[in-house]
Amino acid sequence: MAEQGPSHDMAILLRNVTKHYPGPHGDVVALAGIDLSVRPGEIFGLLGPNGAGKTTTIETLVGLRRPTAGSVRVLGFDPVAQRDEIRKYVAIQPQHAAVFEQQTVAELLRVWASLYPDPEAPDVIIDRMGLSASRDVRVSKLSGGQRQRLLVGTALISRPRLLVLDEPSTGMDPNARQELWDAIRAHRGSGGTVLLSTHSMEEAEMLCDRVAVLHRGKVAACGTPQDLISTHAPEREVHFTVPAGTDITQLRATPGVSHVASDDSGDSTRVTVRTSDSDAAFGLIAGPLGARHIQIKEAGLEAVFRILTGVSFHQAGDGPEPPAEHDGAQPAQKKGVMA
Template sequence: MAPTGPAVVIERLVKRYPAPGGGVTAVAGIDLTIGDGEIFGLLGPNGAGKTTTIETLVGLRTPTEGTVRVLGFDPVRQRDEIRRSVAVQPQQAAVFEFQTVAELLRAWASFYPDAADPDEVIERMGLTRSRDVRVARLSGGQRQRLLVGAALISRPGLLVLDEPSTGMDPNAREELWEAIRAHRDTGGTVLLSTHSMEEAEELCDRVAILDRGRIVACGAPEELVREHAPEQEVLFTVAAGSDLTWLEEHAGVLETTTVERPGGGVRVRLRTLDPDRVLVDVLTGPLDARRIQTGEAGLEEVFRRVTGRSFARADVTENAEEGA
């Protein structure tokens, strides 16, 4: 049995890789505690340090500095305990392509003394119709759900997922999210690495936003939005050439951005602390506004506030730096 306490405790974690010119710092001093029984998200662009942090947590990397404890164990010195207590679903994994879904999960269950029922996992992952289909013939989304199912077979104390919904259609993604929530609700802890803002907002109890190897914000998604981006957004479409001067000078509007739509018209996005007043003026003003929507700014705006750049730009920048 693992010692009681937080599922994960990270203190001053640093990971450097040797390279010409002094090396590369992938993780630059992270402090993080993940409570038992929560879904915790690591949110950040590619190259932010998410994967290195996960690999350190599961014992695949040795910290350059700092300490890591997972379910009370040292991932480097107590790898056997980590293997028994932690399950990892990477972005890609090699499996037996000519086994069926049911055969693969039954084989996986044979490795564990207290494995979950493969049939229950198949149902939970929404793979009932594919139970007798060979792995090689699965779609990308079905394959992703199978990998998560294989991770759940061991009834892990900590389930680690790296970009689990990649390639999934909306229905398959929702089934995956329900399976992850079910694991949390039955006492498991989930660590989720993602660069999907929607996934983090919908699924995670708390998130840590990583940028360039550092945690720049941490908390419940709704709390981060209230703290860093309390404004509301109003979105609508107007005809090309519409005069937006009055809107840009509106006392309740903090910022206005526009994007020309390929099919004609202009999509307007504005930020405001008084959405009701602005919405009334948009509806009754000189603009012929269509497709009107309102909502919170969300985690993408939080990222922009705490890093000074957009999430999409950060993703492109980190990829360019990695390839340099």
């Protein structure tokens, strides 16, 4: 029988996927009916706080966890039943991975390249990940950000159709993070698909073509970052200062204003206004009120999360953590899937 190639209809397709774990007081629900579709050639983000279900979703996608119910397809394959096929086309970089600590960056990538039939050149990966100055440095001597970039490089070296990254920018400084983002965009540019989890609003907004907002094992919303913001959080916040005692009650009657808060401090009052019509509010603020130190803050994905869930992003990080075991599935060591 001829070998089945990967499907190009959807890179990832999840339908009503649930994942339960036994607990001392009954089942713990990690995923509560996830529906997701990721198109070939896009960077797709799973955005959520700790415990939202990001890592469980990723491990389910690559066959490290079996769903309790629902359907999972990756490049047309069942990641559990067709694990050997998945390994040819998918590479995963988890949050933590064991590597050879006493090898240099170049040595480690050469070893990793030897595991694949058509690898990327190690020197290309070193340059792409911004590790040229560290090519002869032992892995044990790398900084946290350098190590994270190296681990992503070990996933890229197999030239995967689908690259799966679990919070890849954790511990990186801004320059290292930008180099990582450039490498991820380059993978998309070469025809690859990227799925990444993140709890960074900036990363989701700047890097991802589409984002699924996860909260307690469910998809609260999915779309492009700008569409999510314009649909769920179209308001802007205007911050300014007026002299103490200034009457700001007229702001509450201004069209588009939904929230006004003030904080008195000595001889001045700091005011925050939330409005969907910043032009109307600004006319009053800069005119009759004579405000100073005016700042306008665009709404972002954090506001989207707060509006969709009723809690702030940081308050929401209290979901269940999955057990360490991977449902009896053995993590793949070669052929594309890493764990």
